[in-house]
Amino acid sequence: MNVIKARRSIRSFRSTSVPIExxxxxxxxxxxxxxxxxxxxxxxxxxxxxxVKERVVRTTYSGFDVNSEPQWWLLQAPVLIVAxxxxxxxxxxxxxxxxxxxxxxxxxxxENILLEATSLGLGTCVVAGFREEELKRVLKIPRHVKPLLIxxxxxxxxTPSPPSKRPVDSVIHFNSW
Numbered sequence: 785m786n787v788i789k790a791r792r793s794i795r796s797f798r799s800t801s802v803p804i805e806x807x808x809x810x811x812x813x814x815x816x817x818x819x820x821x822x823x824x825x826x827x828x829x830x831x832x833x834x835x836v837k838e839r840v841v842r843t844t845y846s847g848f849d850v851n852s853e854p855q856w857w858l859l860q861a862p863v864l865i866v867a868x869x870x871x872x873x874x875x876x877x878x879x880x881x882x883x884x885x886x887x888x889x890x891x892x893x894x895e896n897i898l899l900e901a902t903s904l905g906l907g908t909c910v911v912a913g914f915r916e917e918e919l920k921r922v923l924k925i926p927r928h929v930k931p932l933l934i935x936x937x938x939x940x941x942x943t944p945s946p947p948s949k950r951p952v953d954s955v956i957h958f959n960s961w
Contacts, residue, residue: 787903791944797860797938801832806904807863810937813900814867814893821851825874825886826893829866829923829931836922837864838933843919844911855911861936866919867894872928897935906916907940 811828819825831837837859844855858864869890874882894910901908911934919931 787899791902791947792907792940792944793897793909794936794938794943795857795860795909795935796941797862797907798941799860799869799927800862800939802862802906802938805820806906807865807937809904810897810900810906811865814897815897817889817893819889819892820874820882820885821877822902823873823877823882823889825870826890827868827870827929829868831864831866831923832862834859838915838920840864840866840914840919843914843922844934845913845915847913849928850913850915852911855913858936860941861938863937865935866923866931867897867898867933867935868925868929868931869928882888887930887932893933894933901937905939907943909936910934911936 794917807830811830814828815824817826831840841856841858844858846852846855868891869883869886869959871883871886874886878885898908898910912932914934916931916932919925923931925931
């Protein structure tokens with residue numbers, strides 16, 4: 785619970801690079817997530833090259849407006865992890881339902897990544913606002929692979945206070961609504 789409660793969305797990073805061993809460790813944590821049929825449909829693209837990172841960031845947008853400014857703060861993060869779902873096997877085995885479950889699998893993998901990064905003193909922030917086809921072109925992602933989330937990773941410049949959370953008793957419904 786301590787790591788879960790310590791995790792924050794960090795949007796300001798120190799310029800200190802993140803050792804590749806730590807990047808591999810957080811991705812390994814992602815690979816320990818549960819997955820439907822144990823298909824493990826996740827793929828992770830690690831972006832550290834500044835010019836590639838800039839091209840990735842240019843595919844992002846703020847809020848719900850795909851034409852808004854890119855999320856430039858991402859350039860501060862030493863590492864961007866683009867979490868993708870490989871749809872080929874889940875679709876072949878389970879149809880469209882399999883693809884839906886595979887997307888959930890990747891989401892659980894990303895949560896593991898966030899928690900392991902927090903345990904290592906790293907900060908993270910998840911971004912879902914990007915133009916998918918443009919990002920696929922930048923990173924040469926195959927057709928059957930769908931990018932889902934961009935995770936910024938680095939050492940936090942500052943850590944915000946915890947946000948308020950709904951009390952657990954307000955979200956629990958025993959046996960019925």
